[in-house]
Amino acid sequence: MGRAVAGAVAGFAALVAWTLMTGPAASAEDSACLLPRTGVHHSEGVDSWEGDYAHPVGDVKALMIFLSFPDSEPRLTPAEVAADHFPATGDFFRQASYGKFRLHVHPETRWLRMPHPSTDYLISRDWDARERTDYLRDALRTADPVVDFHGYDVVYLVADPDAPGVDSDATKVVNLASAVTVDGNPLHRLVTVFEHHPPDHNVLAHETGHVFDLPDLYYRPPAGSNADWDTHVGDWDLMGSQFGLAPDPFAWHKWKLGWLDAAQVGCVARTGITYHDLTPDETPGGAKLLVVRTGVDSALAVEARGATGNDRTTCRQGVLLYRVRSDRESGDGPIDVIDGHPGTSACAATSVYAPLADAPLGVGESYTVPDGSLQVTVTGRTSDGSWAVRVTVSAPGSRAGQGREA
Known part of the structure; x- marks a missing residue:
């Protein structure tokens, strides 16, 4: 284990930033549908992969470190806190990836005491960069003498949930402008966990998604606004709301992360009528995603x-239909779900955003883009659960066909 962590983090304040990264490589039989990576944070482009991000394919190791404070004696054991998040987080990704991504966590077995009271760090959702930097520096200095960081792609810094200065809204991933090397392991980002016990649903799966370059899909209203956070994607994909009724990642994200093969992604790049069968996103095997390129940095999925x-x-x-923009930053609407039933809503008692809860099209229903150049129609459903889809592409300004326009 390294003993020079103090030196490694001496200039830590200069290294902490919400940096702009580029993303993972993906391939399709027709490259016309590969949206380009742009410079925005967590771009939805799929034509390249940024090497600073670990690939969420195969066996990935995560380290969980538990931090206590002088102003609070932990009421829970590290094992009890770890059980708040695992095996549930690993099970979520194993299922979402069809078994292609296996996240293995190594939880430390003791609390490591930070040098200052929890209230000194002023922990909050919109954490001041200086206080956040002090916290990260102290966490690494505290852990390095007794924890071996070598070989871990994901590091969770878990604070005592009962400490008075802990704010669960501050749970997030911190990206480092330059990696800090500890025990020979370059750390590009750290997951700071401040959840109470029990934690928010799927919270660690959401934050771990950021570690692998997935963006926030929710909308954050300005201070003082009562606007809804979930207008972009509603219940669909936990990168929108971790409380959603349908948190499985969009097929676009599964493509981006390498969980879909090229043959499972169909690209519609020419005018005319094509027919496709889609198996549900949640089940392994079969075609999962149709992509229609709509602009330099945009597509319909x-x-x-x-x-x-x-x-x-x-x-x-x-x-389900949604628009993807690779030039929209995380939290700025990189994905918008199309409401297939704009006049109705559903499941108001349980949905995070009822107007989009009934967004998917059923058999016999269509969506036509406003200029009439594209129509998607659900023509049937097979006995094995696949959905039959007809896509009609015509010149802009003409009618692609008759049907529901949303």
Whole structure:
């Protein structure tokens, strides 16, 4: 284990930043549908992979470190806090990735005491960079003498949930402008966990998604506003709301992360009529995603969603459409779900955003873009649960076909 962590973090304040990264490589049979990576934070582009991000494929090791404070004696054991998040987080990703991504956590077995009271760090959602830097520096200095960081792609710094200065809204991933090397392991980002006990649903899965370059899909209203946070994607994909009824990642994200093969992604790049069968996003095997390029940095994505796996509590099943923009920053609407039933809502008692809870199209329903150049119609459903889809692409300004316009 390294003993020079103090030196490694001496200039830590200069290294902490919300940096702009580039993203993972993906491939399709037709490269016309590969949106380009742009310079925005967590771009939804899929034509390249940034090497600073570990690949969430195969066996990935995570380290969980538990931090206590002089102003509070922990009421829980590290094992009890670890059980708040695992095996649930690993199970979520194993299911979402069809077994292609296996996240293994090594939880430390004791609390490590930070040098200052929890209230001194002024922990909050919009944490001042200086206080956040002090916290990270102290956490690494405290842990390095007794913890071996070598070989871990993910590091969780878990604070005592009962400490008076801990604010659960401050749980997030901190990206480092330059990696800090501890025990020979370059750390590009750290997950700071300040959850209470029990924690928010799927919170660690959401934050771990950021570690692998997934953006926030929710909308954050300005201070003082009563606007809804979930207008972009509603219940769909936990990078929108970790409380959603259908938290399984969009097929676009599964493509981006390498969980879909090229043959499972269809690219519609020419005018005409094409027919496709889509198996539900939550189940392994079969075609998962249709992509229609709509601009230099934009595309329409089409996938099927079912009531199984991570989405067993979903409000509605069907064919889900959404717009993807690779030039939109994390938290600025990189994905917008298209409401297939704009006049209605569903599951108001349980949905995080009822107007989009019934967004998927059912058999016989269509969506036509406003200029008439593109129409997606659900023509049927097979006995094995696949959804049959017809895509009609015509010249802009013409009618792609008759059907529901949303």
